[in-house]
Structures are given as structure tokens and as C-alpha cells.
Amino acid sequence: MDFSFAAFSKSFFHALAGSGTIKEAASRYGMRRPTSFARRFIAGERVEEAIEAARAIEADGMLVTLDFLGESVASIDEAAAATRDYLGVVDAIAAAGIGRNISLKLTQLGLDVDRATTVDNLRRILDRAAAQDFFVRIDMESSAYTERTLEIFETLWQQGYRNAGVVIQSYLRRSEKDVRRMNALGARVRLVKGAYKEPKDAAYQSMDEVNAQYLELMRLLLDEGTYPAIATHDPPMIEATRAHAASRGYPTGRFEFQMLYGIRRDLQARLSSDGYPFRVYVPFGRDWFPYFMRRLGERPANVLFVAKSLLR
Amino acid sequence: MDFSFAAFSKSFFHALAGSGTIKEAASRYGMRRPTSFARRFIAGERVEEAIEAARAIEADGMLVTLDFLGESVASIDEAAAATRDYLGVVDAIAAAGIGRNISLKLTQLGLDVDRATTVDNLRRILDRAAAQDFFVRIDMESSAYTERTLEIFETLWQQGYRNAGVVIQSYLRRSEKDVRRMNALGARVRLVKGAYKEPKDAAYQSMDEVNAQYLELMRLLLDEGTYPAIATHDPPMIEATRAHAASRGYPTGRFEFQMLYGIRRDLQARLSSDGYPFRVYVPFGRDWFPYFMRRLGERPANVLFVAKSLLR
Numbered sequence: 111m112d113f114s115f116a117a118f119s120k121s122f123f124h125a126l127a128g129s130g131t132i133k134e135a136a137s138r139y140g141m142r143r144p145t146s147f148a149r150r151f152i153a154g155e156r157v158e159e160a161i162e163a164a165r166a167i168e169a170d171g172m173l174v175t176l177d178f179l180g181e182s183v184a185s186i187d188e189a190a191a192a193t194r195d196y197l198g199v200v201d202a203i204a205a206a207g208i209g210r211n212i213s214l215k216l217t218q219l220g221l222d223v224d225r226a227t228t229v230d231n232l233r234r235i236l237d238r239a240a241a242q243d244f245f246v247r248i249d250m251e252s253s254a255y256t257e258r259t260l261e262i263f264e265t266l267w268q269q270g271y272r273n274a275g276v277v278i279q280s281y282l283r284r285s286e287k288d289v290r291r292m293n294a295l296g297a298r299v300r301l302v303k304g305a306y307k308e309p310k311d312a313a314y315q316s317m318d319e320v321n322a323q324y325l326e327l328m329r330l331l332l333d334e335g336t337y338p339a340i341a342t343h344d345p346p347m348i349e350a351t352r353a354h355a356a357s358r359g360y361p362t363g364r365f366e367f368q369m370l371y372g373i374r375r376d377l378q379a380r381l382s383s384d385g386y387p388f389r390v391y392v393p394f395g396r397d398w399f400p401y402f403m404r405r406l407g408e409r410p411a412n413v414l415f416v417a418k419s420l421l422r
Numbered sequence: 423m424d425f426s427f428a429a430f431s432k433s434f435f436h437a438l439a440g441s442g443t444i445k446e447a448a449s450r451y452g453m454r455r456p457t458s459f460a461r462r463f464i465a466g467e468r469v470e471e472a473i474e475a476a477r478a479i480e481a482d483g484m485l486v487t488l489d490f491l492g493e494s495v496a497s498i499d500e501a502a503a504a505t506r507d508y509l510g511v512v513d514a515i516a517a518a519g520i521g522r523n524i525s526l527k528l529t530q531l532g533l534d535v536d537r538a539t540t541v542d543n544l545r546r547i548l549d550r551a552a553a554q555d556f557f558v559r560i561d562m563e564s565s566a567y568t569e570r571t572l573e574i575f576e577t578l579w580q581q582g583y584r585n586a587g588v589v590i591q592s593y594l595r596r597s598e599k600d601v602r603r604m605n606a607l608g609a610r611v612r613l614v615k616g617a618y619k620e621p622k623d624a625a626y627q628s629m630d631e632v633n634a635q636y637l638e639l640m641r642l643l644l645d646e647g648t649y650p651a652i653a654t655h656d657p658p659m660i661e662a663t664r665a666h667a668a669s670r671g672y673p674t675g676r677f678e679f680q681m682l683y684g685i686r687r688d689l690q691a692r693l694s695s696d697g698y699p700f701r702v703y704v705p706f707g708r709d710w711f712p713y714f715m716r717r718l719g720e721r722p723a724n725v726l727f728v729a730k731s732l733l734r
Contacts, residue, residue, distance in 0.1 A: 363548050
């Protein structure tokens with residue numbers, strides 16, 4: 111694999127993801143609604159569309175978690191609005207009778223603005239979620255938020271909230287410590303490789319290192335963790351997880367696999383018929399642009415594809 | 423309260439509950455389907471009826487757990503049949519889109535016949551349940567099963583199953599130790615007073631002692647437990663729980679209240695509008711007779727009612 115091209119591809123899409131100009135242009139040129147290509151990765155703008163997608167996934171025997179996309183709100187009012195929106199999403203999901211599981215980001219609830227407000231907003235969502243038997247996954251963002259996100263999670267855990275879990279990224283150098291910290295609590299962890307552009311002192315840069323650490327953390331989570339989620343589309347990672355579980359005689363209910371909506375559907379169908387709980391992460395909402403860009407950044411081949419469509 | 427009459431009432435109904443003759447007679451005289459009085463406590467014979475009842479409960483903002491009634495199967499074949507039935511119930515609930523939470527008894531899965539078979543049956547149910555995001559409550563039965571039930575639970579916990587919890591009865595003298603044991607694991611406990619007829623060396627006999635221990639265990643669970651369920655219809659117990667949570671500043675998502683289908687519906691409506699997660703235990707199935715008798719045994723006033731209707 112060409113690492114320099116992969117790195118370029120990642121930078122390219124992350125620049126796009128963070129670019130206000132591009133976002134604005136995209137919205138001006140009618141890209142507000144997911145384009146047909148984006149539609150492959152985004153279930154729609156409205157919760158009803160996500161629920162419809164979730165029903166189809168569940169009909170195939172898979173689980174779902176719904177992510178109402180959004181991040182980096184810039185004011186307390188926006189954070190309050192996002193929180194109200196999320197409460198509505200919780201109610202809509204419960205009423206629809208699909209799996210009660212959501213994912214959210216703390217910058218969506220105000221982490222860039224005020225920490226105490228963020229905790230209050232999260233607590234409101236966890237309360238409503240608990241009253242309706244939801245599990246809430248607190249997504250992880252860039253390394254600038256890792257420590258604060260885990261601390262906020264621990265604060266709520268100490269207050270007795272058990273309907274939430276976190277995400278650990280294998281590309282971060284700190285992650286082994288964080289996995290042990292979450293295992294000690296008994297908290298549910300989703301393990302991913304990580305999709306943000308990170309500096310060398312925070313994250314491993316080579317795929318080999320990221321993969322080696324992914325395997326190490328996977329084993330730590332399977333052996334000592336609480337119902338972890340192994341979230342990856344990478345066949346060698348999946349194979350290694352199955353092999354480790356088999357070698358230890360772990361039952362199928364000990365952990366779950368997770369993949370993103372629209373990615374490697376072939377693999378999804380194969381794994382889900384295998385007996386392991388299998389969950390699809392279903393993103394939806396109007397703020398799909400940064401999420402979409404991060405997904406494109408994960409596959410260098412996409413640069414060409416997008417460059418072509420931009421030039422057309 | 424007249425304790426001797428209460429004790430007589432309990433014995434009376436427990437004799438009926440355990441009586442093969444009465445059960446047979448009941449079935450011979452067309453009492454196989456729940457009578458209109460029993461209907462108050464049993465959601466129906468079929469899972470479809472229980473799902474309908476659950477929908478109504480959820481529409482009122484409450485949670486459910488469905489119990490497919492059954493206990494004390496006498497052969498490995500019957501245990502296998504009950505297990506298959508339960509797998510069907512799991513699928514039906516998931517398809518219906520109501521809350522994914524069931525309760526079951528280990529003697530239903532073969533605990534009177536063979537322990538290893540029981541563990542296998544339970545594991546099959548927990549696997550299917552995990553693949554569809556269910557929580558499974560392992561009900562507690564008489565003190566003859568307490569240790570074995572907790573041991574089986576611990577075995578599966580060690581294997582990584584986290585989608586299950588247990589029940590602790592405050593009338594048992596051993597229960598403080600058991601609560602600490604479950605709290606140390608991080609396991610979810612439902613706290614009840616207990617509804618079986620127990621010998622003096624195993625259980626407190628006076629209501630005062632049972633209540634005092636209930637309050638002590640409630641505090642132990644709220645302070646050190648994992649999302650416990652405070653299951654009682656007794657207003658002083660409920661008030662003490664709310665007072666304790668308020669005095670410690672515990673948030674509403676830290677624990678839940680539970681009550682049985684059809685009992686104290688006035689209280690259920692009031693409590694559920696209070697913000698605490700509130701779950702209704704919805705029993706259904708053809709083997710409703712022993713459950714029904716235990717419920718009658720909980721209120722001495724029922725003796726007269728039933729005696730009258732038997733004499734009519």
C-alpha cells in the first residue's frame with residue numbers, strides 16, 4: 111500500500127471536512143441534501159429515513175445504533191438545540207420500535223463552548239434514554255477531546271449512569287491505558303482505528319502500528335472488558351478477533367462486531383449470519399458533510415473518484 | 423396487620439399453587455384460560471396478547487419486561503421445549519418493536535432435572551438475546567434454588583455475558599451477603615421482598631423484619647450497585663427509596679422502579695410520571711396458575727374473595 115498517497119488522501123479529505131468555505135459552497139450549490147453518492151453512507155436527513163433504514167437492517171438480523179450527525183456547535187444555544195433534537199430522536203426511535211441505541215458526540219452538546227453545559231446536556235439525554243431503556247454511545251472525536259470525553263463519562267458513571275459507553279481509537283498512543291481504565295470501571299468500549307488527522311506525538315502514523323495496536327486492544331477488551339464492540343471493516347482484524355474468541359472458548363454473546371452503514375455490505379451480511387451480535391452504525395441528519403468527508407478519507411481510491419466528480 | 427391471618431393466607435395460596443390436584447382440576451374444569459379475575463394479573467396466554475399489553479404500557483411512558491410463565495419442568499425434553507418457546511418469544515418481541523427485556527426462571531429451563539442442561543439452555547437464550555440487544559432477568563424462586571441460581575449466573579458472567587441480571591429477596595437472611603456479592607460483580611439486581619413460603623432459618627417471618635431488610639438492601643444497591651431495580655408495591659418502601667436517592671443527590675437514571683402487571687395501577691401511573699425509569703413486569707402464558715396463586719397469597723383479603731368464588 112502506498113502510505114504517502116494514503117496520507118495525502120486523508121489530509122485532502124480532512125481539509126475538506128474542516129473547511130467552512132467548502133461546506134458553504136456545498137450548501138450553496140444544493141449539496142445540502144446528501145448527494146446520491148453520499149446517500150450510500152448517510153441514511154438520510156430526517157430521523158424517519160434513518161428509522162426506515164434501521165428497519166431494513168434489523169429485518170436482516172442485525173442490530174443498529176443511530177447517530178444524529180452533528181459536531182462542534184459554537185454556542186450554548188446551539189448546544190441546547192442539539193440536545194432538544196436528540197431528545198426528540200430518542201422518543202421517535204422508541205415509538206418506532208427499532209433497537210434503542212444511539213451514538214452522539216460531545217462537541218455536538220457544547221464541549222467546545224462550556225464543559226458544565228455539556229455535562230448537563232448529556233445528563234438530560236441519558237435520563238430520557240434510561241427511562242426508555244436506551245444505550246448511549248459517546249463517540250470519540252479528535253485527540254483534543256479524548257481526555258475530557260473520558261472524564262465526563264467517568265463523572266456520569268460515578269453518578270450511577272450505566273446506560274452509556276465510550277469509544278477508544280487504536281491509533282492513539284494513549285489508548286492502552288484508556289482501555290485498561292475503562293475495563294476497570296466495567297464500561298462498554300467500542301474499539302475503532304480512528305479517523306481524524308492526528309499529530310505524530312499523539313498517534314501512530316503507520317497502518318502497521320495502528321493495526322498491531324488494534325489487535326492488542328481487541329484482546330485486552332475481549333479478555334477483560336465488558337461486552338466490547340469490535341468496530342472495523344478490515345478483514346484481518348475481524349479474522350483475528352474471531353480466532354482469539356475461538357481460542358479462548360468465548361461464547362458469541364461476549365462481544366459484538368460493528369460496521370458503518372453502507373461500507374462493506376458484503377462483509378456485513380456474511381458476519382451477521384455468523385451468530386455474533388452485529389451492529390450497524392446508521393448516521394443521519396443535515397450535518398452529514400464532515401462525517402462523509404472522514405469516510406472518504408479512509409480510502410485513498412476515493413480521492414480520484416471525488417476529484418473526477420468535482421471536475422465534471 | 424393480623425400476621426397470623428396473613429401467614430394463613432400465604433400458606434393457603436401456596437398450598438393451592440403447589441397442588442397438582444387443584445391444577446389438574448382447574449384445567450379439567452376449563453380454568454386453563456385465565457379466568458376474568460386472573461386476567462387482571464396475567465396479560466394472556468399467547469405472546470401476542472402480552473405484546474399488546476406491553477404496547478399499551480409503553481404508550482403510557484413505562485418500560486416492560488415480559489415473563490413467559492412456567493416453572494419446575496420435570497424432564498430434559500420439557501426444558502428443551504421451554505427453551506425453544508423462549509427463543510420464539512425473543513424473536514416475537516424483537517419483531518414487535520416493544521422493549522427488549524424478558525424475565526425467566528431456571529426451573530423452567532431444567533434446574534430440577536439437570537444443572538448442565540439448564541446452563542446450556544440459558545446460554546442459548548442469552549446468545550439469541552444478545553444478538554438482538556435484550557436484557558434477560560433471571561427470576562429468583564424458593565430458597566432451595568438461591569445458591570444454584572446465583573452460581574449459574576456467576577458462571578455465565580465470567581464467560582462474558584453482560585445482558586443478564588438477578589433477583590434478590592429481602593426476606594432471606596442471606597440476602598445482604600448476596601447483594602454485596604452481586605454489587606462487587608457489577609451485576610444488575612432486582613430487589614423484591616419475596617413471595618415463597620420459607621422456613622424460619624432461611625427467611626425472616628415478620629413483615630417488620632422483611633421491610634427493615636428491604637430498606638437496608640435498597641440503600642446498599644442504590645449506593646454501591648449497578649442500575650438496580652426497586653421492585654415493590656409498598657408505598658413506604660417507595661417513599662424511602664425516593665428519599666434516599668434525593669438525600670444523596672442521585673440522578674433519575676441511577677435506578678428503576680418495578681411493579682407487577684395489574685397491581686396498584688394507581689401507584690404505577692403516579693410513579694411513572696415522576697421521571698424515574700419505571701418498568702412493569704408482564705406475565706403471560708398457559709402456566710399462569712402458580713404465579714396467580716402467589717399473587718393472591720400476597721394479600722390476605724384475597725382469601726375471602728377466592729373462598730367466596732370457589733363456593734359459588
